[in-house]
Amino acid sequence: MKRVKIITDSSCDLNKDTIEKYDIGIVKLNVSFGEDVYEDGDIEKSEFYKRMDNSNELPKTSCPSPEKFVKHYDCKEEEILVLTLTSKLSATYSTALLAKNMFLEENNKKIEIIDTLNGSIGQGLLVVKACELAEEGKSLEEIVSEIEKLKNEVIFFGALDTLENAIKGGRVNPLAGKIINVLNFKVIIQVIDGVVKPVDKARGDNNCIKKVIDSVSKYINDDKKSLAIAHSNCIEKAEKIKEIMKDKYDFKNITISEVGSVMGTYTSKGAILISIL
Known part of the structure; x- marks a missing residue:
């Protein structure tokens, strides 16, 4: 009860x-x-x-x-x-x-x-x-x-089309973010100890999706039973990642949701977030 x-x-x-x-x-x-x-x-x-x-x-x-x-x-x-x-x-x-x-x-x-x-x-x-x-x-x-x-075992990565809003909002280091934006890279972020940090970069959607999946996959083991995917106005990307992960791994629960307005302020359109626990 x-x-x-x-x-x-x-x-x-x-x-x-x-x-x-x-x-x-x-x-x-x-x-x-x-x-x-x-x-x-x-x-x-x-x-x-x-x-x-x-x-x-x-x-x-x-x-x-x-x-x-x-x-x-x-x-x-x-x-x-x-x-x-x-x-x-x-x-x-x-x-x-x-x-x-x-x-x-x-x-x-x-x-x-x-x-x-x-x-x-x-x-x-x-x-x-x-x-x-x-x-x-x-x-x-x-x-x-x-x-x-x-809470110390949650793994959380994201793939953002741009860091412009995250920089403006003070959510990532301005210098690192501006360098990535100037070079026109998409960026892989990770939440580490409550802070958002850029950890990798890629050109093009396919490369970006592959990198964020690879980043998450390094942490997958038998203890990780749940996979959550969120998207900001790009459901097709989320569904693609769900199918890839479902084919490769045996998660008990897989969910897809849409990024809310507060988070979407900083992720911008086109973002994919992936978390496992």
Whole structure:
């Protein structure tokens, strides 16, 4: 019997079916074009990328307010686990902690908050694992212990058409990023200890896909049971990678989702993200 409510933020990039299956609480981050502010997921992806393409400035992203977390803490479950976007790229983790303190001033619940040191589907895989443990009837303490261990085992790579937005948003080293952009390379990134780092480069989609698959494959072993793929407006690339990986490896779970507006701000169109756990 499930005793623990699992909550995360919208940067997890989980698909709708997964969110509904496990009744996951999603606290939405914000993305804004000038004075137009949207909650992550509330603007159609086609409109989002169109506006981003036509703007001279990068959309601004911001973490949820403490009040958004408090609303989710006010649920029927007495034990809550929150898994957030890496604290090295966002204030979402600290906001969740602040909201916990606010909520516990007038309420008596057990709330634990984990900084996943990940984002997008890397964060999402940890959220799903926490949900599976909760479904098994594990205690809050048992789930926290397992996720704290597993968060260091998540492997997360991405293939981006450009680093321009990631540079503007301060998500990658500016000098390294500009060199790659000037040479017109597509770039392979990896999330390492909560930070996004360029680790390789390639020319052309096929070479880029091959390199990102090769990068992930080095870490595949019998313990890695789940594969998650996310794309930013390029479902064909995601399906191609899914078929290649399905033919080569025996994953228990393979999912495809679309990169949300917050993550899409920095990945730009055409990006592929791959994570295994």
